[in-house]
Amino acid sequence: MAPPGVRKPPSWTIRPLIRIIGCKIRKTGGPVGRSAGRPERALTRDGSPVRELAFWLRDLRAASGLTYAQLAQRTTYSISTLQEATAGRRLPTLKVTLALAEACGGTSETWRSYWIQIRRALDSGNPVAQEDIVPPWVENHSENLGSASAAASTNLVDRVEDSEANERAPVQQEPSECEAVTSDRQKAQWSKKRLRLTVVGGITCFGVVSVVTLLTASSPKHFQSFASVIVQNKVAIGPSELIEDSSPSYLSSETISRCGTRGCKLQGTEMSSGAKLVVSCWTHGEEMTNADFTSAGISRNKGVASSDLWYRALWSDGRIGYISEVYIVPQNRGTMDLKQC
Structure with a gap:
């Protein structure tokens, strides 16, 4: 007592x-419950x-x-x-x-x-x-x-x-x-x-979160339904060259490389630089690059592009396929304010 x-x-x-x-x-x-990491x-x-x-x-x-x-x-x-x-x-x-x-x-x-x-x-x-x-x-x-x-x-x-x-x-x-x-x-x-x-801290945090949530809900992000992009089928070579690839770009049914030999190429969709495409959304896939890293001085080439972002495009006959953004002109890369597929 x-x-x-x-x-x-x-x-x-x-x-x-x-x-x-x-x-x-x-x-x-x-601390109680601390356990050792799993051995490699x-x-x-x-x-x-x-x-x-x-x-x-x-x-x-x-x-x-x-x-x-x-x-x-x-x-x-x-x-x-x-x-x-x-x-x-x-x-x-x-x-x-x-x-x-x-x-x-x-x-x-x-x-x-x-x-x-x-x-x-x-x-x-x-x-x-x-x-x-x-x-x-x-x-x-x-x-x-x-x-x-x-x-x-x-x-x-x-x-x-x-x-x-x-x-x-x-x-x-x-x-x-x-x-x-x-x-x-x-x-x-x-x-x-x-x-x-x-x-007091809990009430303050709750108020901040509520305000942020209301502001976010009142101004939702606007996505485009579609966008027009331009193909750039070029290879970065040496310290400064960016030349047309001898193999044309094309649409594929999957977001992976070498679809010409893997059976996922959309036949008849071959394109060279300057071709225009209508794209509706973007997604992630296999990482691609336009660089020839066997060429001397390639690390100084500003035209090198590497990315795992792919656009879904509509072909003129109604077929839908994918193209890596490394084969698109730089100003049309980076989602183009489109929604994710």
Whole structure:
């Protein structure tokens, strides 16, 4: 029973719960329910381009010392997407590859060139030997691989040890929640103050969200029903050239490449630069590029385009097909304010 004149704090105060959680953290070294990450599966190098890309992405990640969780925060891609990119089962998209490489300290243009080599080799349909596609960093610095690998391994161990030490330090320095409160009166006052702050904060957040929702609902985004686009069937070569492709563009029934050999080409829809199309919506598909990355100086060519955005177009006889926006003039790229298919 509380002494006369001293009001007993309410039984629902949250401070005891905080003390319990704090003590639990001190005993376990971390939050309750924290689990270890799933170990990465071993990768067998069979000489295929996709497996080699996965191997070098893993090597780059290991040298950076970053976990998949940290990479997910840096790249905005999920952990499962990043792990799939390094699994070696299929070629990841160019965007995922570049995001992962840049987050680990890789050079964008170098990895873009390597990815394009693999993409072109796969699109050719011919068997590809391991020595046919050599990563630029291996080709240019093969004599330094031994020392670089050893240095990367040493740095990685140092970074992991420093990281683990930093993660443990805050837990050791935090004062015990069991010793933070000295009297029942102070606990009761703090509980009331925290409750008032929580209620006020909740009301404020609710009001802001409501206002934003009303403003958004009152001014809905306007989408076009259709748009006219112009075909640009050109290839970027070298530091500045943009020349007409010897193979015409065409509509396909699926948003994938090489439909001429895969049975998804709409026959009779061949087009060259300057042709006009009526498009009604856009969607995502296989990433395409108009660059010849085997040509010298291609990284300086401002006409290079790479994108996974496809337009759905209406042909003159009523058939409907898709065309990648890399085969459309630059001013007609980027959804054209059309709705998504």
